[in-house]
Amino acid sequence: MEETRQVARRPGGRTAANRAAAVAAALNLVATEGLGGFSIEDVASRAGVHKTTIYRRWASTDDLVIEALSGFVERAVPVPDTGDTRSDLHELARSIVDLVNDPMSGPLVRAMLTSGRASVPVADVLQRFWRGRLVAITPIGERALARGDWPPDTEVGRVLAQLGAPLYYRILVLGSDVGHRDAALAAEAAHAAARAG
Secondary structure (H helix, E strand, C coil), rough: CCHHHHHHHHHHHHHHHHHHCCCCHHHHHHHHCCCCCCCCCHHHHHHHHHHHHHHHHHCCCHHHHHHHHHHHHCCCCCCCCCCCCHHHHHHHHHHHHHHCCCCHHHHHHHHHHCCCCCCCHHHHHHHHHHHHHHHHHHHHHHHHHHHHCCCCCCCHHHHHHHHHHHHHHHCCCCCCCCCCCHHHHHHHHHHHHHHHH
């Protein structure tokens, strides 16, 4: 009886393990090869599964990349709520810097930033991610308005976008590293601009 239960459980467990291995392999390949630089065969090889296993679940690399990125971006950057607008902005900027400097997620984020036009479906996922992030962090600005930290006519979305802009500019345009000093400067600039109207 016990043996029957184990056999019955094994396919579901193996399927979940294969899926997790494929998603992890896809994310790793995006980080190392970019969004357009690999194939289902590459994923299968890195995941240690047969390529037919991958094709049964995902018809194309786009489908696999979309699922992998969707899971990653949902957990990428937390939204701070310290009770103080300035502190929230500093925490948010530091979390962006920590994300792009993390040895696991950093290369993936950089690949997403630099090769997001690899395909229309993938570009759509990334655009939804960036728009979703802006919506997710909007409460920081709404709390600032409610506390009277920023003028009532402040365009919250523009202020919060300006916080990330200098950090991503350094990464994408200058090809520079970013650190907590850059995060502090970005947070202070965004807060000062908002307070000045």
